[in-house]
Amino acid sequence: MTQRRQFLMNTAALAATAALPLGARAQGAPAIKVGVLHPVTGALAYSGNLSRLGAQIALDEINAAGGIKSMGGVKLAALLGDAQSKPEVGVAEVEKMNEQGASAIVGSYASAICLATTQAAAKYNIPHVVDVGVADQIVTRGLKNTFRFGPGYKITTEAAINNLHIMNTVARKPAKTVMIIHEESLFGTGTANLLASQLPGMGYEVKEIVKHANPTRDFNNIVLKMKSINPDIVIPANYYNEYALLLRTMKQQNVTPKAVFSVLGGAASSFKFVKEFADAANGVIDVNHWYNPKDKRAQALRKKVEAMPGQFYTYEVFLNYQCMYLLADAIERAKSSKREDIINALASSTWDKHFMPYGPTKFVNGQNTGAAPLTLQVLKGDIKVILPNTFAETEPVFPWKV
Amino acid sequence: MKSDEKAYPPPAMLDPAILFASVLNGLTTGAVYALIALGLTLIYGVLHIINFAHGAALMMALYGVYFLHEKLGLDPYVSLPIMVPAMFVAGYALYRGVIARASHGKDENILLITLGLSIMLENAALYFFKSDTLTIDTAYTLSTVNIFGAMIAVPKMVAFFGALATTAVLLLVIGKTSLGRAIRACAKERQGARLVGINVDHVFAMSFGIGLACLGAAACFLLPAYYVNPQVGNGFVLIAFTIVVLGGMGSFVGALIGGFLIGVVESVGGLLLGESLGQIGIFVIFIIVLLFRPQGLFGARA
Numbered sequence: 124m125t126q127r128r129q130f131l132m133n134t135a136a137l138a139a140t141a142a143l144p145l146g147a148r149a150q151g152a153p154a155i156k157v158g159v160l161h162p163v164t165g166a167l168a169y170s171g172n173l174s175r176l177g178a179q180i181a182l183d184e185i186n187a188a189g190g191i192k193s194m195g196g197v198k199l200a201a202l203l204g205d206a207q208s209k210p211e212v213g214v215a216e217v218e219k220m221n222e223q224g225a226s227a228i229v230g231s232y233a234s235a236i237c238l239a240t241t242q243a244a245a246k247y248n249i250p251h252v253v254d255v256g257v258a259d260q261i262v263t264r265g266l267k268n269t270f271r272f273g274p275g276y277k278i279t280t281e282a283a284i285n286n287l288h289i290m291n292t293v294a295r296k297p298a299k300t301v302m303i304i305h306e307e308s309l310f311g312t313g314t315a316n317l318l319a320s321q322l323p324g325m326g327y328e329v330k331e332i333v334k335h336a337n338p339t340r341d342f343n344n345i346v347l348k349m350k351s352i353n354p355d356i357v358i359p360a361n362y363y364n365e366y367a368l369l370l371r372t373m374k375q376q377n378v379t380p381k382a383v384f385s386v387l388g389g390a391a392s393s394f395k396f397v398k399e400f401a402d403a404a405n406g407v408i409d410v411n412h413w414y415n416p417k418d419k420r421a422q423a424l425r426k427k428v429e430a431m432p433g434q435f436y437t438y439e440v441f442l443n444y445q446c447m448y449l450l451a452d453a454i455e456r457a458k459s460s461k462r463e464d465i466i467n468a469l470a471s472s473t474w475d476k477h478f479m480p481y482g483p484t485k486f487v488n489g490q491n492t493g494a495a496p497l498t499l500q501v502l503k504g505d506i507k508v509i510l511p512n513t514f515a516e517t518e519p520v521f522p523w524k525v
Numbered sequence: 526m527k528s529d530e531k532a533y534p535p536p537a538m539l540d541p542a543i544l545f546a547s548v549l550n551g552l553t554t555g556a557v558y559a560l561i562a563l564g565l566t567l568i569y570g571v572l573h574i575i576n577f578a579h580g581a582a583l584m585m586a587l588y589g590v591y592f593l594h595e596k597l598g599l600d601p602y603v604s605l606p607i608m609v610p611a612m613f614v615a616g617y618a619l620y621r622g623v624i625a626r627a628s629h630g631k632d633e634n635i636l637l638i639t640l641g642l643s644i645m646l647e648n649a650a651l652y653f654f655k656s657d658t659l660t661i662d663t664a665y666t667l668s669t670v671n672i673f674g675a676m677i678a679v680p681k682m683v684a685f686f687g688a689l690a691t692t693a694v695l696l697l698v699i700g701k702t703s704l705g706r707a708i709r710a711c712a713k714e715r716q717g718a719r720l721v722g723i724n725v726d727h728v729f730a731m732s733f734g735i736g737l738a739c740l741g742a743a744a745c746f747l748l749p750a751y752y753v754n755p756q757v758g759n760g761f762v763l764i765a766f767t768i769v770v771l772g773g774m775g776s777f778v779g780a781l782i783g784g785f786l787i788g789v790v791e792s793v794g795g796l797l798l799g800e801s802l803g804q805i806g807i808f809v810i811f812i813i814v815l816l817f818r819p820q821g822l823f824g825a826r827a
Contacts, residue, residue, distance in 0.1 A: 164655045207656055307801070335800045338658050340752050343550050343678075344795040344803070351543045364658070375669045376676045 154200035155191065155460040157182070157450065158220035158249075160230030160240060161443075165208025166337045167233055169363050170389075170439050174232050174254060175203065177443030180427070185451045193458045199451065206231050210239035217243035225249060226460045229446050232439065233362075234258035234276075234310040241269040250453075250466045252446045255412070255439065257387055258309045262489040268462075270469045270486055272446050273412050273479075274494040276310065276387065280317040283386045283410035286498045286510045287356070288325050290521045297522050298381050302354035303332045304345060304369060306361035314360040314386050330354050339365050342372040349373070355381045355522075359388055366390035370403040381522035385409045392499050392506055395435040404501045406523040408509070412438040413497040416508050416516050418478035445477045449484065452476070480514050546675035547796045548789055553681035555788020556688035557747055561761050562768035562780040563695060564739035570775025571712045571732040574632055577639040579765060580758025581646035582737050586612055586744035587753035588654060594661045594748075601661070601745045602683065608741035616737030620730040643758075650755035658754045666749055684746035691742045692781050695735070699777070708732055712775065764791075767811045773824020782822065786810075 159178045162171035182199050185191075190198040202220050206213035213236040220228060227250040231240045237256030244251040245266045253261055253271040257279065262271050274282075291298050303318055305311035312334065319329050330352050333345050346369070349357065357373075357380045359366055366389035373379075383391075383406070390396035391409030414421035424444060425436040434440075449472065454460070457468035475483035482493040498510035500519055509519040561583060568576045576582075589608055593599040599607075623642070628634040668679040699705040710718040711728045719725050751757075768787050772779020787807055795803030814821065 164657050166658055168657045333799065338752060339800070340660075340750070341550075341554075344547060344792060344800065347543050347546055347550075347796060351540045364660075371667055375667060375678065 152195060152197045154198040155194075155454060156200050156202050156220075156223060156225045157447075158204055158217070158225040158228035158230065159201045160204035160206060160213065160216055160220070160228055161232050161254075162206045162208040162213075162236060164205055166364070167208040167362060170437075171206070171208070171232055173435070173437050173439035174230070174443045176428070176431075176434060177440035178229050178254075178447045180424070180440075181444040181447035181451075185447070191451065191454050193455050194460075197460075199454075204230070206233075206236050206240070208233070208236075210236050213240040214243040216240070217247075217249070221247045221249060226454070226462060227252065227450055227465050229443065229450060230254055232256065233308070234261065234313070235308045237261050238309065241266055244268055248462050248466070250450075250462055250469055252450050252469070254443045254446045258313050260309070260313075266489065267470075268466055269489040270449075270472075270491070271489060272449055272481075272484070272491050272494065273442055274496050275490065276314045277317060278494070279410055279496045280314055280321065280386055282496050282498070283384070284318070284321050284325060286410065287384055289510065290519050294521050298327070298355035300328050300330050300352075300354045301356045301358060302330055302349055302352055302380075303358045304349075304361065305332070305334055305359070306337050306365060307334050308337065310387070311360045318358060318360075318386065327356075335361070335365065337362060337365065340368065342369045343376070345369070346372045346376045346378055349378050349380075350376060357383050359383065359385045359391075362389040363393065363396070364389070367396055367400060367403075370407070371400060374403045379523075383407045383523075385411075387411055387496075391501065393435060393437050394429075394506065395437070397501055397504060397506060398435075401504055405504075406501060406520060408498065408500045408519070408521070410496050410498045412442055413480070413499060413508060414441055414478050415480045415514060417514070421478035424478075441478075445479060448477065449474055542674055543796070544793070545673070546677075547792050549672060549675050549677055550681070551789035551792030552785055553677060553685040553788070554792060555785040556685040557743055557784075558761070558764055558768055558788055559781045559784025560688040560691055560739055560743040560746070562765040562772070562784050563692060563777060564736035564743075565762075565765050566769045566772070566775055566777065566780045567695075567699075567732055567739070568736040569769060571708055572632075572635065572729055574635040574639070575766070576733075576736065577636065577762075578642040578646065579639075579736075579740070580760075580762030581643040581650075582612070582616070582758070583740045583744060583761055584650060584753065584755060584758040585615075585646060586737075586740045587748055587751075587757060588650065589741075590744045590748045591659055591661060591753050594663075600663065601748050605742060605745045608745050609738045610741075612741030612744075613734040613738035615734075617730045617734035619737075620733035621726070624733070625726060625729065647755050647758075654755065656754060656756075658752050660752045661748055663749050678750055680746075680749035684750070687742065687746045688784075691739065692777070695739070696777055698735070704728075704731060764807065767807055770821055771810060771814050773821025776821065776823040779821055779823030 161174040163175055182201055186198045190196040202223055202225055204216035213231050217240050228244055229252045231237050232255050234256045237253050238261055241251045245268045250268050257276040259275040259277050301322055303315045305315040315332055322329050359369055385391045388409040391407045392411040397404045428434050428436040428440055452474045453465055453468035453472055457464040470486055472484045484491050497508050497514055499506050500509045507517045508514050565579050590601050590604050593604045624635055624638050627638050665679045669676040670682055707723045707728045711725055768780055768783035772783030790806040794806035
């Protein structure tokens with residue numbers, strides 16, 4: 124019975140979503156068009172689809188709760204875009220959204236794509252809320268239209284190195300050597316460079332940095348190399364498919380470092396990975412985007428997403444969910460669908476109705492200055508916050524013993 | 526910092542155990558390369574054309590295996606008796622229906638037709654299947670076999686022996702059957718074959734069909750450890766061309782040995798030079814062969 128009711132609810136939600144772009148529901152006033160731009164096909168399709176899901180859930184909730192109240196309940200309508208995992212396609216989609224009269228854009232997941240789409244949107248002064256895009260170049264080019272809610276890779280990497288050092292010191296420094304495995308685009312390369320430049324200063328030796336393509340379907344060579352180097356700590360910085368395959372190959376080849384410690388790891392903080400490959404995921408530490416585990420709204424959203432067949436509650440989902448709300452708050456205060464007004468409202472945003480561990484938003488040069496990652500570990504089939512102490516749910520297990 | 530660096534020995538990159546594992550890994554990959562190159566070299570040997578649609582045909586076969594698994598729940602290896610005949614029929618029909626008709630008897634036309642076909646197939650796949658990278662998960666995807674300490678994935682072992690068996694069957698067909706004799710006759714002397722009563726067009730179509738049937742088998746062996754997207758064939762076709770040139774145009778043994786050689790060079794190259802630079806070895810070999818032994822390792826002098 125509950126299953127059927129759930130099914131009916133989901134179908135109703137889906138039907139509502141499908142009907143939304145028509146904008147026919149808004150009472151007379153035309154709906155405000157919001158570009159929802161993600162790589163929903165191609166190498167990053169998995170993450171892109173989850174991103175879109177998060178944005179759509181928020182959009183549906185906002186409309187169901189009465190739309191933009193300061194404008195007489197005008198609704199938001201999604202213009203769905205697919206960047207096909209390629210920056211140039213992302214740019215073409217921004218052009219299209221501009222033609223269609225988008226008031227703002229939320230997206231576009233990958234750093235390399237965000238770098239291109241924010242710039243394309245800047246041409247038309249379209250406010251662009253960056254959902255993930257961790258490369259710091261995105262917010263250091265002086266683009267007035269670009270706002271990133273989450274942390275960049277510099278802040279995240281620094282937090283990662285600090286936390287690694289804390290754990291290692293507490294455990295009397297069993298870890299001395301590091302191997303970094305990263306994907307070839309902006310996100311992986313930038314993160315790896317930051318790690319490689321900062322780790323030696325803390326007394327860690329970076330023995331090897333390996334770059335790989337997206338997609339890579341054979342990690343045997345890389346894992347063989349890992350076997351010969353025998354690093355204490357393996358740091359992967361890549362997207363879901365490759366992260367999952369790398370860890371599975373390590374399991375196959377019996378490679379067990381003292382810790383797999385990832386920075387923005389594609390799969391480490393993913394309930395999908397934890398569920399499907401419990402063995403490979405067990406013990407993995409990750410510094411990543413995460414919600415405040417003590418916030419009830421975050422748990423409520425988790426329940427909602429997990430009730431949907433085949434969906435998982437990942438950072439793609441909740442970051443996009445929050446970014447859509449951030450945008451709605453700005454439109455609410457701007458009382459306008461004009462791009463310029465929304466940009467001004469975002470720039471002066473002090474939004475605190477989110478469940479991230481950030482505090483109220485405060486944008487400086489487009490970066491939300493309160494944004495910070497949490498450090499997580501996969502323990503007993505669940506993902507737990509281990510650092511910083513204010514948000515921690517449990518003690519870290521380090522070094523990992525098999 | 527300097528003293529810290531000295532505290533650890535340099536990475537033992539040529540550790541024999543690691544090298545051994547890498548070579549085995551390369552051999553198993555090379556077997557699949559060989560299978561793809563066999564089809565290409567057969568078509569070249571008989572029809573004297575380069576089949577540019579080879580990569581696209583492999584891509585279609587991979588989609589076939591993928592959908593048989595997703596829609597009907599068929600294991601990729603169970604799909605073999607479906608995919609091999611299906612690809613054969615597709616190849617035969619393609620030659621009879623399109624290539625032979627449109628070529629008007631000129632070899633250089635065939636070249637352009639296969640190139641056009643590959644572009645059409647790739648874009649049709651892009652339209653119907655999108656650019657998503659698709660993979661399948663089987664119970665044995667992650668299983669490994671321990672061969673003297675080297676952990677080799679089960680799908681790769683199956684692919685290795687499967688490719689060897691397919692090659693053996695192909696050599697038997699070419700060497701011992703009357704069809705094989707006809708194929709060899711057409712390859713050597715087209716006009717003479719026609720004079721002694723061989724239906725040359727039929728033999729050409731059979732060769733094209735067998736060439737694509739090899740891809741059907743390759744797809745079944747490949748997918749459990751690999752992926753499919755509309756562009757997947759391009760990477761393979763470049764390597765297959767290299768193997769065909771390396772082994773000697775039209776030589777089956779050459780294709781097999783060439784496949785293994787390229788597989789090992791790629792794997793060990795990847796280990797020593799890194800994933801991005803690893804393929805450089807393949808093309809260095811390609812250039813060296815073209816410079817010093819243009820007929821290939823097992824090719825007859827033209």
